[in-house]
Amino acid sequence: MRRFKHRARIVAIMLAVMTPLGIGAATAGAGSGFFSADDGGKDWPAGGRDQSDQHFSPLTQVNEDTVGRLGLAWYWDLPKPQLAISVPLEVGGVIYTATGYSIVRAFSASTGKLLWEYDPVVRDRRMAQAWGIRGLAYWKGHILFGAVDGRLMSVNARTGKLVWSMQTLQKGDSRYISGAPRVFGDKVIIGHGGAEFGANRGYVTAFDAAGGRQLWRFFTVPGDPAKGFENKAMALAAQTWTGQWWKFGGGGTVWDAITYDPELDRLYIGTSNGEPWNHKIRSPQGGDNLFVTSIVALDANTGDYIWHYQVNPGDSWDYTATQNMVMATLAIDGRPRKVLMQAPKNGFFYVLDRETGKLIGADKYDKVTWADHVDLDSGRPVENPNARYQDGHTVIWPGPVGAHSWQPMAFNPNSGLVYIPTMTMPGSYDDRGIDLKAYRAPQNPFTLHGGLNIDTTSEIPADAGTSSLVAWDPVGKKTVWRVEQPGGWYGGTLTTAGNLVFQGRADGKLVAYSADKGKPLWTFDAQVGIVGTPISYWVDGRQYVSILAGFGGSGLVFGEMVRRFGWDYRSQKRRLLTFVLDGTQSLPAPGPRAQTNFIDALDYRPNPTLEQLGSRIFVSKSCYACHGFGAIAAGGAPDLRASAIVTDQSSFDRVVIKGALESAGMPKFYELTPAETGAIRQYILSRARLARVQESGESVSSAQPAPAR
Numbered sequence: 001m002r003r004f005k006h007r008a009r010i011v012a013i014m015l016a017v018m019t020p021l022g023i024g025a026a027t028a029g030a031g032s033g034f035f036s037a038d039d040g041g042k043d044w045p046a047g048g049r050d051q052s053d054q055h056f057s058p059l060t061q062v063n064e065d066t067v068g069r070l071g072l073a074w075y076w077d078l079p080k081p082q083l084a085i086s087v088p089l090e091v092g093g094v095i096y097t098a099t100g101y102s103i104v105r106a107f108s109a110s111t112g113k114l115l116w117e118y119d120p121v122v123r124d125r126r127m128a129q130a131w132g133i134r135g136l137a138y139w140k141g142h143i144l145f146g147a148v149d150g151r152l153m154s155v156n157a158r159t160g161k162l163v164w165s166m167q168t169l170q171k172g173d174s175r176y177i178s179g180a181p182r183v184f185g186d187k188v189i190i191g192h193g194g195a196e197f198g199a200n201r202g203y204v205t206a207f208d209a210a211g212g213r214q215l216w217r218f219f220t221v222p223g224d225p226a227k228g229f230e231n232k233a234m235a236l237a238a239q240t241w242t243g244q245w246w247k248f249g250g251g252g253t254v255w256d257a258i259t260y261d262p263e264l265d266r267l268y269i270g271t272s273n274g275e276p277w278n279h280k281i282r283s284p285q286g287g288d289n290l291f292v293t294s295i296v297a298l299d300a301n302t303g304d305y306i307w308h309y310q311v312n313p314g315d316s317w318d319y320t321a322t323q324n325m326v327m328a329t330l331a332i333d334g335r336p337r338k339v340l341m342q343a344p345k346n347g348f349f350y351v352l353d354r355e356t357g358k359l360i361g362a363d364k365y366d367k368v369t370w371a372d373h374v375d376l377d378s379g380r381p382v383e384n385p386n387a388r389y390q391d392g393h394t395v396i397w398p399g400p401v402g403a404h405s406w407q408p409m410a411f412n413p414n415s416g417l418v419y420i421p422t423m424t425m426p427g428s429y430d431d432r433g434i435d436l437k438a439y440r441a442p443q444n445p446f447t448l449h450g451g452l453n454i455d456t457t458s459e460i461p462a463d464a465g466t467s468s469l470v471a472w473d474p475v476g477k478k479t480v481w482r483v484e485q486p487g488g489w490y491g492g493t494l495t496t497a498g499n500l501v502f503q504g505r506a507d508g509k510l511v512a513y514s515a516d517k518g519k520p521l522w523t524f525d526a527q528v529g530i531v532g533t534p535i536s537y538w539v540d541g542r543q544y545v546s547i548l549a550g551f552g553g554s555g556l557v558f559g560e561m562v563r564r565f566g567w568d569y570r571s572q573k574r575r576l577l578t579f580v581l582d583g584t585q586s587l588p589a590p591g592p593r594a595q596t597n598f599i600d601a602l603d604y605r606p607n608p609t610l611e612q613l614g615s616r617i618f619v620s621k622s623c624y625a626c627h628g629f630g631a632i633a634a635g636g637a638p639d640l641r642a643s644a645i646v647t648d649q650s651s652f653d654r655v656v657i658k659g660a661l662e663s664a665g666m667p668k669f670y671e672l673t674p675a676e677t678g679a680i681r682q683y684i685l686s687r688a689r690l691a692r693v694q695e696s697g698e699s700v701s702s703a704q705p706a707p708a709r
């Protein structure tokens with residue numbers, strides 16, 4: 001506390017002195033509490049820098065004229081394979097990062113020296129092994145973060161010593177934390193994920209930041225009516241559900257997006273898909289299913305409901321509204337409006353009036369086939385025929401990964417543009433033959449609760465799965481520029497008052513574009529694919545840019561689209577990189593590209609029936625979520641087509657059924673029988689064989705199994 005006051009004074013003095021050197025006037029973000037000392041962008045104390053979540057830096061020392069001089073100041077190599085995808089923080093010359101299952105580290109921003117490391121030692125890894133932790137929060141000399149196993153923790157920012165730890169989940173449930181907590185006043189709030197891995201009702205919980213005492217909790221979907229509703233909002237929401245929805249949990253988890261509005265003293269939470277995915281299973285007579293796939297405004301002091309806007313009434317596609325929500329004041333029809341902006345998975349860009357929740361705009365920012373348009377008066381989408389795949393198999397844009405996944409978009413108040421990292425990728429859906437009577441929810445939390453047939457290998461057009469950076473005009477409701485990116489996965493965005501946008505790419509390049517035109521101005525070869533989000537800050541008269549480089553994270557399931565870059569799970573170098581003008585460091589020369597040596601099991605005999613069964617289990621048990629669709633790994637886990645373990649049934653069972661590699665992040669599938677793992681092996685062997693044949697250039701009929709069920 002004392003240290004902070006002291007620092008704030010120094011900042012004020014520095015600002016007076018340094019404005020001509022390059023700290024532009026602060027335009028972004030209203031503030032309160034910790035953020036009220038708007039320091040001209042000196043620090044980066046929250047994921048989106050300030051509470052507006054704009055990912056905008058007012059600094060201008062690095063700008064479109066000087067960015068060519070940007071060079072590496074230092075780098076730090078992560079010691080072993082672990083996800084390196086989160087947004088770092090910087091406060092007072094110290095950078096904080098979270099990697100893997102919430103190992104938190106502090107570094108000197110100017111030298112790169114490791115100051116401390118805190119490992120919460122997560123034993124219970126759950127599905128979030130594949131999802132990772134996406135960020136941290138800073139509050140008065142403390143770093144607050146979630147651990148995958150559900151603990152919300154506070155450590156001393158100077159020493160790295162634990163101050164408090166609170167379990168935010170229920171004993172034995174399959175929820176998990178993958179998002180960053182958000183600080184508002186002297187409170188902190190966290191949600192959780194898990195809307196496909198168990199009968200989970202989503203909720204957010206607010207705690208007192210100093211001691212971790214629980215203040216309030218808001219559930220996002222109603223529970224069993226026989227037990228009574230927690231509040232009026234839940235009673236209201238229950239009228240939009242049918243059947244015995246509570247038995248399925250319902251979903252609506254708040255796994256990432258929370259924005260605090262200091263002007264209105266409100267929180268906005270973004271909720272996920274319904275659980276199971278298929279609407280007709282969880283709510284058989286229809287209904288909108290509030291508050292899944294919604295933005296909900298809550299009173300920050302009490303957690304009471306204020307308004308909501310639902311992007312997908314009766315969601316049936318895994319379209320989450322959990323993407324980051326950006327606050328700004330925009331001139332709409334010549335009148336300043338306090339707005340909230342989001343580009344959720346479903347491909348429409350939403351602008352809401354955050355005072356009332358009224359819809360101002362909803363326009364397609366990428367390829368969308370599930371709906372024709374959103375009616376601005378009713379706020380409801382007009383769905384296209386068979387969008388709910390009730391008439392049988394159909395390919396729909398976007399698919400479950402979304403036109404925009406969790407990597408943050410950024411808003412630049414100077415250009416007036418929003419920079420959205422997008423991916424143009426459909427999903428294939430079919431619910432013929434699936435009904436409520438036959439539906440059995442899986443028990444294992446690593447298993448997808450879909451209630452539909454999904455298949456994403458054999459149906460997807462060859463030209464799908466491209467990604468691009470889209471500069472969107474939220475007032476003019478149109479794309480102003482668009483830069484195609486290599487490969488089907490991408491990093492989050494940073495924009496600055498130096499008329500720049502920074503984004504990492506799947507091919508390992510960190511690129512700076514001009515914010516107004518999208519012209520590439522600077523490129524750095526990080527030697528590994530980037531999924532993380534850059535930040536910028538000011539230390540001792542210099543502007544820095546830092547980013548975690550590494551390839552992985554939820555949604556990275558399409559190995560075919562990124563395989564050519566060669567970011568092998570075990571050999572890729574995950575790093576914290578920091579840049580400054582005239583930085584002179586360079587990375588060591590990269591080792592040879594990892595070769596995937598596909599296994600050649602001598603005892604392999606084609607068996608299409610068994611291979612099909614294996615393929616189905618591979619999808620239904622979510623093996624694909626880490627090892628990639630079609631067993632083509634994308635860097636988030638080893639490529640099983642090159643794993644010697646697959647050639648031996650008993651070794652395979654030790655890993656898959658008995659959990660021999662659990663501590664390294666490979667979950668235990670205790671419910672599988674050796675007959676089932678035998679089918680999975682057979683499937684992987686067939687995929688390895690196909691890859692060998694393709695590699696050797698022989699022609700082979702694409703031995704793809706039929707759509708998985």
Ligand code: HEC
Nearest residue numbers: 129130621622623626637638643644645661664665666669
């Ligand atoms: C949540 C992510 C995740 C899921 C889901 C998952 N795995 Fe893994 N798996 C991993 C990781 C990470 C490793 C590497 C562990 C290590 O470092 O040794 C691994 C390793 C393995 C290995 C050993 C590979 C080798 O050569 O060392 C096999 C075999 C395997 N997984 C099979 C499966 C099967 C079959 C499924 C589905 C039933 C599955 N995995 C689901 C993450 C996952």
